[in-house]
Amino acid sequence: MKLAIKELLYSKGRFIMIGLIIVLISWLVFILSGLGTGLSKLSTGVLSETEYAGMVLEEGAEFSLSKSSVNRSLAEEISEQDGVTDTAPINLFRNSMRREGTADSDAKITDIVLIGVEPDSFMHPEIVEGDDWESSEDNQMIADASLKNEGYALGDTIVLDDIDKEFTITGFTEDQTLYHQSSLFLPMDDFQDLRPSQGDAEDEAETVSGIIVQGNDVDLDTFLEGETDVEFGTKEETINAIPGYVAENATIMMMLWFLMIISAFILGVFFYVLTNQKTNQFGVLKAIGGSNGFIIRSVISQVFILSLVSVLVGIGLTYLTVIFLPEAMPFHLEVSMVVIYSLVLLAISVLSSLFSVVKITRIDPLTALGRGE
Amino acid sequence: MSGIELKNVTKRYKENKFEITALEDVSVRVKAGEFVAIVGPSGSGKSTFLSIAGALLKPTEGKILINKQDITDFDEKQLSSVRLNQIGFILQTANLIPYLTVLDQLLIVKKMQGSVSKEDKAFARQLLKDLGMENKENKYPNECSGGERQRVAIARSFMNDPDIIxxxxxxxxxxxxxxxxxxxxxxxxxxxxxxxAIMVTHDERMLDYCDRIYRIVDGKLSEDVRTQKETN
Structure with a gap:
């Protein structure tokens, strides 16, 4: 260990070069990871931030909330099924909003997702600022905090497109985004009155997009047999059905892992060249009695120290970058991800030095005599 | 008897289809306190001799005894341990580790044996002092002259308190x-x-310091007439 550190300090220039590569790679890995998490939150937040087992949706809706409509009275029956602990109907449609009284001006219109949930269900959003809906008052909304970046504040009065009503933002929640848009939450009863009427009003009041089911080992087989036109999708299936989510996520993951693989090769080659340059040195150590184990331990601990320091610098730079990122940028760095990718990067560096280890065991101590006879 | 003994050692190399005999039936015995020189032109088998005596290379025939212990059939690991504990090597161009200070060059030997104690540090300092290097402890090899580097190499070879140099x-x-x-x-x-101690050299000027002188020509070793009488 000491030997490793002494060499690191002595040949600073050379090791700073390699360290810099690891710093840049880890920096990029963390940024990509943060961007990936941020984007997937933006795309799936309302669902992915909620604990649930699955969802009962309309058959043929391909597990997509936006294409589905079911009768909310089904919730009662679902609640009685094996493994189900709770249910919550959810209803949503996309719309756009603007501040009250700006209809004729050039003021910005913001796309949003309107979501109706039962006030006492587990889908009720957590308030981080402001107040909950007052049951005595109508037309109150809880907005996702990302709308603050669009200039909205508590108490603002807003109007929705094509809906002849005014709403007040009473509270903010966070990480509640869907389809890359901010959510506006309404109590289910208010929500059901919003939709432009298309006929049977009574039936319409009972129609929701889906029913979210909580529980362990949920078994809805008997229920589904008795019902036509509905099906059950797991949490994963319903999240994957969100338009664009899978493609977006897969692209970023592919970039991340390619980066890791490339870095493994770059570092492997670097360490190999370094080992090659030190063949004579290792030969001398062997000639004066150094065992393979001693030399290999020294080399690996050197790679480990170098990578550890570099990855830590990479983490530092990443958090520094976050400070300068614009608020609206979908960037979310999860500590668990940073830890996982750091460990992967460390493992990659150490593994990539294993080529060199093979090389070291093959060095003949005779090279120390410095002549081939 | 402590010391090193080579008994009827022969070493043959195969090169393409030809067989080259680098050492032929070499026998030599060096006791503790003896300083022996092996002199010969390049290509005479000097290096092969030293490699075999230094447990770096195995002979084709014959035996090597270090402190009466036959090391001929030792495996790579055992040979490494013999080199670490019983042999001190002084190499051609000093071959110091570039990133270690003069003192650390000596201590690394102890490190490879396990750990460095206070006594080891004191011993290393004493060795350096004996060789007139007491003020150079914290210098790196590139800050030392050729002679100084070679003296560090000598000190290093004594560091593990070997029986053979x-x-x-x-x-x-x-x-x-x-x-x-x-x-x-x-x-x-x-x-x-x-x-x-055995010193392989082609430098005739250095022979005055040696107790016995052997000449090696085409892999055959013979004792120099000058020193022959004394040993008999």
Missing amino acids: LADEPTSSLDTERGHEVVQQMAEQVKTRNKA
């Missing part, structure tokens, strides 16, 4: 004056610390 052309990179100094100091250390 093997030197491979220790003066090849030094001028005459420095060469004499280095070999003289080596001889002194061999005598005071009672080691069995």
Whole structure:
């Protein structure tokens, strides 16, 4: 260990070069990871931030909330099924909003997702600022905090497109985004009155997009047999059905892992060249009695120290970058991800030095005599 | 008897289809406190001799005994341990580790044996002092002159308190004056610390410091007439 550190300090220039590569790679890995998490939150937040087992949706809706409509009275029956602990109907449609009284001006219109949930269900959003809906008052909304970046504040009065009503933002929640848009939450009863009427009003009041089911080992087989036109999708299936989510996520993951693989090769080659340059040195150590184990331990601990320091610098730079990122940028760095990718990067560096280890065991101590006879 | 003994050692190399005999039926015995020189032109088998004596290479035939222990059939790991504990090597161009200070060059030997104690540090300092290097402890090899580097190499070879000292052309990179100094100091250390030492060289000027001189020509070893009587 000491030997490793002494060499690191002595040949600073050379090791700073390699360290810099690891710093840049880890920096990029963390940024990509943060961007990936941020984007997937933006795309799936309302669902992915909620604990649930699955969802009962309309058959043929391909597990997509936006294409589905079911009768909310089904919730009662679902609640009685094996493994189900709770249910919550959810209803949503996309719309756009603007501040009250700006209809004729050039003021910005913001796309949003309107979501109706039962006030006492587990889908009720957590308030981080402001107040909950007052049951005595109508037309109150809880907005996702990302709308603050669009200039909205508590108490603002807003109007929705094509809906002849005014709403007040009473509270903010966070990480509640869907389809890359901010959510506006309404109590289910208010929500059901919003939709432009298309006929049977009574039936319409009972129609929701889906029913979210909580529980362990949920078994809805008997229920589904008795019902036509509905099906059950797991949490994963319903999240994957969100338009664009899978493609977006897969692209970023592919970039991340390619980066890791490339870095493994770059570092492997670097360490190999370094080992090659030190063949004579290792030969001398062997000639004066150094065992393979001693030399290999020294080399690996050197790679480990170098990578550890570099990855830590990479983490530092990443958090520094976050400070300068614009608020609206979908960037979310999860500590668990940073830890996982750091460990992967460390493992990659150490593994990539294993080529060199093979090389070291093959060095003949005779090279120390410095002549081939 | 402590010391090193080579008994009827032969080494053959295969090169393409030809067989080259690098050493032929070489026998030599060096006791503790003896300083022996092996002289010969290049290609005469000097290096092969030193490699075999230094447990770096196995002979085709014959036996090597170090402190009466037959190491001929030792495996790579055991040979490495023999080199670490019983042999001190002084290599041609000093071959110091570039990123270690003069003191650390010596201590690394102890490190490879396990750990470095206070006594080891004191011993290393004493060795450096004996060789006139007490003010250079914290210098790196590139800050030392050729003679100084070679003296560090000598000190390093004594560091593990070996029974055998093997030197491979220790003066090849030094001028005459420095060469004499280095070999003289080596001889002194061999005598005071009672080691069995073999120096391979082609430098005739250095032979005055040696107890016995062997000449090696085409892999055959014979004792020089000058020293033959004394040993008999």
